[in-house]
Amino acid sequence: MSELNIFTDRKAVKEYDPNFKLSKEEIVDLLEKANRAPSAWNLQHWKYIVIHSDAAKEKLLPLAFNQRQITDASATLIVLADKEAEKNIDAVFNPDIEAGRMTPDLKERLAGQVNGAHSRPEYAFEAGVLNASLAAMQFMNAATLAGLSTCPIGGFNRTALIEAFDIEDRYLPIMLIPVGKQAKEPRATSRLDVSDVATFL
Secondary structure: OOOOOOOOOOOEOOOEOOOOOOOHHHHHHHHHHHOOOOOHHHOOOEEEEEEOOHHHHHHHHHHHOOOOHHHHOOEEEEEEEEOOHHHHHHHHHHHHHHOOOOOHHHHHHHHHHHHHHHOOHHHHHHHHHHHHHHHHHHHHHHHHHOOOEEOOEOOOOHHHHHHHOOOOOOEEEEEEEEEEOEOOOOOOOOOOOHHHHOOOO
């Protein structure tokens, strides 16, 4: 068990060692852990584009306003929110039926709930962003426990990124997450007191 504490040791790292390289297999391991994040109806409202090659990094760099984390980190994850997660019903529920964890009747009932909720575009959008964000945090926690560093980035040209990487309309890029080995200890930050952010009723 790692001695690292994901709540106190995770920091937003801006400077990475460009000589440190993660293998595809190591990144897949992190993504498998990210995929264990909770999601509404277990629909798993996320997709990832892994920017791993030097060519892909150079393509992404100007779209992320030339933030050097993009090229210096071992990889950068583009996290996509699925705005049409109802299309995952069969892929998610059918294996549960085959394994005896769900009855066809239960699938039909849940599918009715899912399709009813996703018939409202505002819900589908919000659900995609919310649930993909859970997977993003799970990825960062998994990286922290693996002794790696990350930094969620919201500063990028979304329209240009969608066009450059030919992202279909079903998916919305919500953040970039560089992952790698830190080259410099990040600046320490403070947090608001719980009394400032929580109200007990």
